[in-house]
Structure formats: structure tokens, C-alpha cells
Amino acid sequence: MKKINIIIIIIFLTHLTSAQHGVSELPSPKEKGQEFFVSNPDYVINQQTEDSLNVVAQEIELKSSSEFAMVIIEDFIGDDDFEYALEVFKSWSIGKSQNDNGLLLLVAKKRKVYRFITGYGMEGVLPDAMLKRIGETYLVPNFQEGRFDEGMLKAAAAIHTILTGDVESEELFAKTLQSSFWDRNLENLIYSLLIFLLGFMILKWMSYQIIKKVPIGKKPTNQRSDVYQQFRA
Structure with missing residues (x-):
């Protein structure tokens, strides 16, 4: 019985180790x-999906000469996903x-992460903004649901x-440019809004302090305020 338990523990630990x-x-x-x-050693995706992805990558290479490699694993050794992906990119040439x-x-x-790495020759066709759009549109929502x-x-x-030059890529690129504008300027817009609200609050506080200094029962000496008070009465 003890031997069986030891074997089970060894298999379990081996599985954990192999997943990294x-x-x-x-x-x-x-x-x-x-x-x-496609490298799918932990079977995160099923065999049918892996075969389909290989066919897609084959067509990309045939029509554009570009090479699209995919790595889907449970985990990797190291702390930085960018450095790991870059090393794989270089190692596999x-x-x-x-x-x-x-x-x-x-x-x-x-780790719930994904990372795109491109060669310099791909940056004009697949800029970072477009890859980010693809990730946020197709990867993130499906991965969050386990799909x-x-x-x-x-x-x-x-x-x-995009890489095979289909007409549909122009529409996707247009959407990417539109979304990337907001991505680039959203932070500045938020800061501007905060500054505006802060300035508005300061002006309101200063107005309140001025009103507090006017004695109760006495009208302010400012003639425009007098007219305003008389109109309200």
C-alpha cells in the first residue's frame, strides 16, 4: 500500500514538474x-484544434512566406513572459x-498570460496595436471562460x-487604429478630467469662503450682487 502511495506521489510530482x-x-x-x-505538450488544446492551427500556419507560410509559431503550455520556468517568449523565438529561429x-x-x-513576439520584418504588417486588438478581441474573452x-x-x-492580404484585414486595421487612438489618449483624458474637477472644487470652495465672510442680515457691497438679490426677492 505504501509503495502504491509513493508511486502516485511520484507521478503527481512528475506531472507538476513537466508542466513547467x-x-x-x-x-x-x-x-x-x-x-x-504548434507546440502543445500539456494538451491545453485538443488534437483537432492543434491540427487546424497547423493548417492555418501552413497556409500563411505558403501565401506570405511568414512563419507563425504557437506555444500553448501550462507554465514556464522563469519570471518574465516576454523574456521567455523572446528566447523561444530566437532559439527556434x-x-x-x-x-x-x-x-x-x-x-x-x-499564469493567465499570452505574449506576441514579432520579427522586424513583421512590424509593418502586424504592428503592436493590431496584435493587441487581436488579443483583446479573441484571446482574452475566450481564455477567461476556459475556451x-x-x-x-x-x-x-x-x-x-491579415498576413494573406484578404480584404477583411482592412476593416480590422481600421478598427485597430480607432481603438488605438483611445488607448493612446485615454490616460491624458482622465488626467484632464481630474484636473478640471479639482479646479472646479477649488473654485467652489473659494466661493463658499467668500460668502461666509458676508455678515448675516447685511447685503454685500457689490452692486451686481445687490441687483441679483433684489431680483430674487
Whole structure:
């Protein structure tokens, strides 16, 4: 009985350890062949979704020569998701070397984070504002509800649309520009509103202090105030 318990504990600890991946231990999809682009060692998404994502990435490479790699894991070793994703991007040499047109999407389920990494050749086609829009539109709401398969498929479809030059990408880009304007200026607008409210409160307090200094039963000497008081009476 004790041996069985020990075996169960060992299996459990092994599972926990395997769910946290270092860059060097993370399985590259290219180990299966050049037509594979998805690393899903913890089976966060099902096999059918993984196959569909590979097909999407294959079409992207065929039509645009860009390479879109996806990593979906439970957790990773380290504290910084950006540094981890960047190391994976460099280690796997994602994208064609002459064009630097690689794109990586890292999803860490346990940490509830995702991260896009792009090569310099992709920045004009997929700027940060557009990737942020894709993440907020397709990844975040689905991931929050535990729908990792749906989130990945929808985000990959949006990226496919943009990189293959479909007309629909223009509409998405227009929406991205509109949302990015508010993203850039929202903080300034909030500060301006706070300053306005603070100034209004100060003016109101100063007016209250002036009124307090006027003796009760006596009219203020200001003629405009007299007229105002007489009109009210």
C-alpha cells in the first residue's frame, strides 16, 4: 500500500514538474516536420484544434512566406513572459532569415498570460496595436471562460486574414487604429478630467469662503450682487 502511495506521489510530482517548461526542454514543432508550427505538450488544446492551427500556419507560410509559431503550455520556468517568449523565438529561429518575418504566440495557461513576439520584418504588417486588438478581441474573452481552443482558432484566423492580404484585414486595421487612438489618449483624458474637477472644487470652495465672510442680515457691497438679490426677492 505504501509503495502504491509513493508511486502516485511520484507521478503527481512528475506531472507538476513537466508542466513547467524551460526554453531548452520545450519541444519544437519542427521536430515533427517542417509543416508543423504548434507546440502543445500539456494538451491545453485538443488534437483537432492543434491540427487546424497547423493548417492555418501552413497556409500563411505558403501565401506570405511568414512563419507563425504557437506555444500553448501550462507554465514556464522563469519570471518574465516576454523574456521567455523572446528566447523561444530566437532559439527556434522563427521566420525567414532574409526577411525576419516570424511571429510567435506564447500562451501560459497557469499564469493567465499570452505574449506576441514579432520579427522586424513583421512590424509593418502586424504592428503592436493590431496584435493587441487581436488579443483583446479573441484571446482574452475566450481564455477567461476556459475556451482555449476557440480563442486560439479565432486569433489564428484573424492573423491569417491579415498576413494573406484578404480584404477583411482592412476593416480590422481600421478598427485597430480607432481603438488605438483611445488607448493612446485615454490616460491624458482622465488626467484632464481630474484636473478640471479639482479646479472646479477649488473654485467652489473659494466661493463658499467668500460668502461666509458676508455678515448675516447685511447685503454685500457689490452692486451686481445687490441687483441679483433684489431680483430674487
